[in-house]
Amino acid sequence: MDLVYELIFTVFPYLCLTVFVLGHAYRYVTDRYKWNARSSEFLEKKSLFWGAILFHIGIILTFVGHAGGLLIPQTYYDLFGITGDMHLSIAHWTGEVVGIAALLGCLLLLGRRLFNLRVRAAGTFNDLFTLGALAIVIGTGVYNVFFGRYNVLYSVAPWIRGIVTFSPDPDLMRPVPLSFKIHVTAAWALLGFSPFSRLVHIWSVPVFYFFRRHILFRRRATGGTGAEALSSPAPGGKEG
Amino acid sequence: MKIKAQTAMVLNLDKCIGCHTCSIPCKNVWTTRKGAEYMWFNNVECKPGIGYPKKWENQDVHRGGWQLKNGRLELKAGGRLHKGINIFHNPDLPTIDEYYEPWNYDYESLITSPERKHQPSIRPRSQLTGKHMDLSWGPNWEDDLAGASETAVGDINFRDLDHALYLQFRNVFMFYLPRLCEHCLNPACVASCPSGAMYKREEDGIVLVDQERCRGWRYCVSGCPYKKVYFNWKTGRAEKCIFCYPRVEAGMTTLCAHTCVGRIRYVGLFLYDADRIAEVASAKEDTDVYPAHLDILLDPEDPEVTDRAAAQGMAPNVIDAALRSPVYKLAKAWKLALPLHPEFRTLPMVWYIPPLSPIRDYAEPGQESDLIDRLRIPVRFLANLLTAGDEAPVRLALHRLSAVRHYMRSVRVEGQADEALLQAVGLDRDTTEAVYRLLALARFDERYVLPTTRPDASQLHQFQGRCGFNPDAA
Ligand code: HEM
Ligand code: SF4
Numbered sequence: 001m002d003l004v005y006e007l008i009f010t011v012f013p014y015l016c017l018t019v020f021v022l023g024h025a026y027r028y029v030t031d032r033y034k035w036n037a038r039s040s041e042f043l044e045k046k047s048l049f050w051g052a053i054l055f056h057i058g059i060i061l062t063f064v065g066h067a068g069g070l071l072i073p074q075t076y077y078d079l080f081g082i083t084g085d086m087h088l089s090i091a092h093w094t095g096e097v098v099g100i101a102a103l104l105g106c107l108l109l110l111g112r113r114l115f116n117l118r119v120r121a122a123g124t125f126n127d128l129f130t131l132g133a134l135a136i137v138i139g140t141g142v143y144n145v146f147f148g149r150y151n152v153l154y155s156v157a158p159w160i161r162g163i164v165t166f167s168p169d170p171d172l173m174r175p176v177p178l179s180f181k182i183h184v185t186a187a188w189a190l191l192g193f194s195p196f197s198r199l200v201h202i203w204s205v206p207v208f209y210f211f212r213r214h215i216l217f218r219r220r221a222t223g224g225t226g227a228e229a230l231s232s233p234a235p236g237g238k239e240g
Numbered sequence: 241m242k243i244k245a246q247t248a249m250v251l252n253l254d255k256c257i258g259c260h261t262c263s264i265p266c267k268n269v270w271t272t273r274k275g276a277e278y279m280w281f282n283n284v285e286c287k288p289g290i291g292y293p294k295k296w297e298n299q300d301v302h303r304g305g306w307q308l309k310n311g312r313l314e315l316k317a318g319g320r321l322h323k324g325i326n327i328f329h330n331p332d333l334p335t336i337d338e339y340y341e342p343w344n345y346d347y348e349s350l351i352t353s354p355e356r357k358h359q360p361s362i363r364p365r366s367q368l369t370g371k372h373m374d375l376s377w378g379p380n381w382e383d384d385l386a387g388a389s390e391t392a393v394g395d396i397n398f399r400d401l402d403h404a405l406y407l408q409f410r411n412v413f414m415f416y417l418p419r420l421c422e423h424c425l426n427p428a429c430v431a432s433c434p435s436g437a438m439y440k441r442e443e444d445g446i447v448l449v450d451q452e453r454c455r456g457w458r459y460c461v462s463g464c465p466y467k468k469v470y471f472n473w474k475t476g477r478a479e480k481c482i483f484c485y486p487r488v489e490a491g492m493t494t495l496c497a498h499t500c501v502g503r504i505r506y507v508g509l510f511l512y513d514a515d516r517i518a519e520v521a522s523a524k525e526d527t528d529v530y531p532a533h534l535d536i537l538l539d540p541e542d543p544e545v546t547d548r549a550a551a552q553g554m555a556p557n558v559i560d561a562a563l564r565s566p567v568y569k570l571a572k573a574w575k576l577a578l579p580l581h582p583e584f585r586t587l588p589m590v591w592y593i594p595p596l597s598p599i600r601d602y603a604e605p606g607q608e609s610d611l612i613d614r615l616r617i618p619v620r621f622l623a624n625l626l627t628a629g630d631e632a633p634v635r636l637a638l639h640r641l642s643a644v645r646h647y648m649r650s651v652r653v654e655g656q657a658d659e660a661l662l663q664a665v666g667l668d669r670d671t672t673e674a675v676y677r678l679l680a681l682a683r684f685d686e687r688y689v690l691p692t693t694r695p696d697a698s699q700l701h702q703f704q705g706r707c708g709f710n711p712d713a714a
Contacts, residue, residue, distance in 0.1 A: 042461075220442075
């Protein structure tokens with residue numbers, strides 16, 4: 001039993017994180033050509049609207065929530081007078097709203113990807129798998145928010161912080177209900193898979209666009225100053 | 241003053257016969273890949289018409305290009321913040337239906353068909369879904385005014401004109417408009433790209449997409465007012481006309497220009513003052529943009545310009561090519577060529593000589609004093625297309641074209657040079673003959689004047705006889 005916990009809640013997360021980091025590096029070096037959002041808006045834009053917007057807003061806020069709730073210890077919140085109960089209640093209500101948004105968006109995207117002929121033809125199995133995996137992770141997450149009734153602040157949260165700070169303690173996960181265990185395990189798996197999917201677009205968020213000048217110039221890649229130019233142009237070809 | 245060189249093209253619409261020969265080699269060489277079937281880096285439209293993609297000129301629909309707001313130049317689709325917010329779903333992105341759904345035919349079924357009473361026929365099959373489809377729009381759907389009575393109503397160049405009048409059979413007019421990327425001086429596509437994947441080349445101004453940095457945010461597609469950046473639906477990246485840069489670097493002209501049977505195309509360099517781009521693009525009125533644009537195109541025969549360019553490091557063969565530039569003559573020296581929709585404020589660099597057209601029903605002498613007003617193609621339409629509605633430059637170009645014809649006719653047919661019309665349009669005899677020569681007779685190397693790019697600095701000849709071996713090994 002100990003070994004199983006060790007494997008699932010220590011070894012597996014680190015495995016996924018390693019694949020996550022090395023996978024992104026490998027992909028960036030070897031396959032930059034396919035590193036993009038793979039937008040399908042050009043083929044179908046009406047049903048994409050609600051799907052893409054609900055999903056993205058929902059998932060990004062969910063990330064913010066997870067980061068704030070799980071990575072920052074409750075003791076810091078206590079300093080600011082936010083008690084564990086208040087924290088849970090905020091997490092619960094915001095979690096319900098953004099979770100539902102993300103899930104609904106994800107299902108809309110999934111439906112579109114399955115039933116719109118064009119989107120289906122242009123997409124790959126990988127695209128479908130990514131959405132399916134997201135649906136599972138988000139689905140179990142939403143289930144937990146609505147029906148889980150379990151305080152994660154003193155179990156799951158410290159366990160995750162333990163992993164992040166390289167002092168893992170799988171025993172913390174022992175009392176956690178099964179649905180939470182499935183959620184976190186699926187999430188680690190998705191993290192490990194993400195470098196090999198279109199999810200790489202997350203790391204290309206164009207922040208520099210906000211600071212750069214509008215028009216960009218680039219020189220041709222060859223060196224030299226131009227002073228060594230050919231002396232006379234060759235006419236392009238012969239014609240009567 | 242920062243002097244840069246810009247590769248540019250002039251197309252003489254007076255001579256375009258609408259044969260689409262230019263589009264074919266371009267298609268064959270650059271856009272036969274999966275996801276690119278629908279792309280035509282070069283396409284030939286028939287005017288009046290709404291074009292490819294539908295209504296590309298109408299920025300109330302597409303929101304491409306720049307606009308002046310409170311005296312400040314900004315992207316019409318909205319600034320950086322707007323783009324950040326709408327990145328998950330770009331409201332201004334056209335869909336493939338506005339271009340057309342690409343299709344093909346099962347040609348093989350013609351050969352493999354069993355013997356039947358009737359000839360076998362083949363049905364179009366979508367290249368997107370692989371399913372049979374009914375065609376309702378395609379490339380050149382409006383060719384030679386096909387369906388123009390319905391679609392051409394939406395041509396924005398009818399502004400201030402009664403389109404119903406001009407779409408009646410007895411008044412109808414048409415001309416061809418071959419289109420490619422304008423390789424603008426102030427490209428809205430480059431400014432719209434969140435990833436910084438699009439850029440202008442420092443040396444020749446060609447606008448390119450860095451395929452390894454394109455992340456598929458697709459704002460360049462909607463940002464270009466000429467709709468000349470295309471979205472590859474298979475790879476999820478932007479692709480566009482590359483002005484055949486691998487050829488241009490070798491001093492060869494573009495495929496579209498090389499193959500043009502009407503010999504309507506001219507390719508060459510402009511020298512321009514890069515410090516004044518923002519000022520020109522922010523000209524107060526839409527009609528001020530063209531004169532301001534003309535103003536920053538520098539005279540290569542002015543030694544002050546060439547000296548300064550050389551001092552700033554411009555290669556001698558580039559300066560030499562600029563000196564012999566056919567496009568400079570057509571656009572600036574003779575003012576025959578005009579930009580396409582300067583009001584989009586991207587400062588486009590593919591310019592057009594407006595077409596003359598047959599004279600309409602005979603009018604009583606003196607009734608319409610200006611011959612140009614009796615041409616079938618209304619001047620206003622051309623002005624809306626080429627000069628943001630300012631008729632004067634279009635009139636000047638058309639008057640000059642007709643004066644050159646008149647003069648040459650007097651020389652060649654009547655045997656007596658009649659210079660009467662020349663003076664009124666500001667041409668002298670030598671210039672007129674030069675115009676005639678460039679428009680009618682010019683050979684390949686007069687129409688296409690491009691410098692070769694400086695050779696690769698790696699001195700390839702040093703590797704001769706050493707490649708594949710390692711002479712330094714013990
Ligand atoms: C952080 C900023 C993000 C930006 C700017 C962004 C942008 C985009 C864009 C432009 C698309 C293409 C939509 C289309 O036109 O088809 C897309 C698709 C997608 N994004 Fe994001 N995204 C972000 C974050 C995320 C996150 C955090 C996730 C999930 C973990 C995610 C998951 C997806 C998925 C699954 C699709 C594919 C939808 C489909 O099947 O069509 N994105 N994203
Ligand atoms: S015409 Fe070419 S350079 Fe100009 S905005 Fe469009 S794609 Fe960019």
